[in-house]
Amino acid sequence: MNVCKKHQLSTTNKNNDNLISICKQLLQQQSFTVQCDIRNKLIELGFHDISSSTVSRLLFRLGVIKIPNASGKKVYCLPNDDKSIKVNTSIASQIEFITHNQLVVIIKTKPGSARIIAKFIDRNPHQEILGAIAGNDTIMIAPRDINHITECEKAVDLCLGRA
Template structure:
């Protein structure tokens, strides 16, 4: 008898979303070292995934919790550009 195996298919299609994702965002801000996106409860991992799927070169990576996404910039000297890239990606200005 064969083994049961769980396998995820690779993602090769673009993630599309409409402006409703902006309705999940409460705040986008930054300090000297990272950008923070505050979301409604349960939305942070989706938001992080949207940022990670097609990242801007100014973004090194994200960590999504329940209602907060931490975005790590590639360079802290360009933190303003990183926040702007996040705002553009999420459609929040």
Template sequence: MKVKNDRLEALRMIISSQELGSQEELLTALKQEGFTLTQATLSRDLKQLKVAKAASMRGNYVYVLPNDTMYKRVSTPHSVREMLQVPGFLSINFSGNIGVIKTRPGYASSIAYNIDNSNIDDILGTIAGDDTILIVIKQGVHTQQVIDALSEVVPNMK
């Protein structure tokens, strides 16, 4: 299952960083990252990820991740291996008992999932978008306590 998860993560990275309009182009990009698979497997992966096609700014139809037809693409494409070496967490800020975590595009859901499943007593819950996580903190808890707890769950928080 690890290979499939790695492949799906690579596919997410490729789709978010390049404008590709055919499965052949996706297969080539995946092969460059070390993933050799059939067109049928790619089709199943695309279906699982709920990938769609949408018009790009240039008028071409390209693959996009769900719920974001105008997905934020990086201007200079990097390899998946390079992107995976950079953590998704960017910053955290607080206002009262609310915290806002900024992430790289596409990382908020998985980071929020990890936070929610770590059962941090000081955090009541999270809401995640594409690159932003809203965290609700128990009343009276100091932000440093939250940061200390989150640093156990979120890589490169400290």
């Protein structure tokens, strides 16, 4: 690889890291309901050649999700990497019901909420819970032992502040 190519790749990586950093700051400081608003703000900040698809890939790479804010509007939100997440009414309000079928515990959530709730469960392990898998509005909890499925469901309720 010639020197010009190495410099170009190095510059591209620095610009990409800068874009990621700026996007994180924007999402922490402001509420955005549509990707177009994020793109427009990035353009204002000097990223003139950013496309809508680039914004979409960036949000995916950051693990951004849409969750309802205090007024019920769905806004883009960075995942919380803090291991000391506390259950609050906003998480509990996203759960529609919890049940089991003797093999797995199922949590039905409002659309778009399953991923963050599953992440919360995985980051707050309980001896009865093997793990969680999330879709858009459904979470499947694998119990450590199917003979203790009721205890697993109770552990999920306890973990989510519903017990």
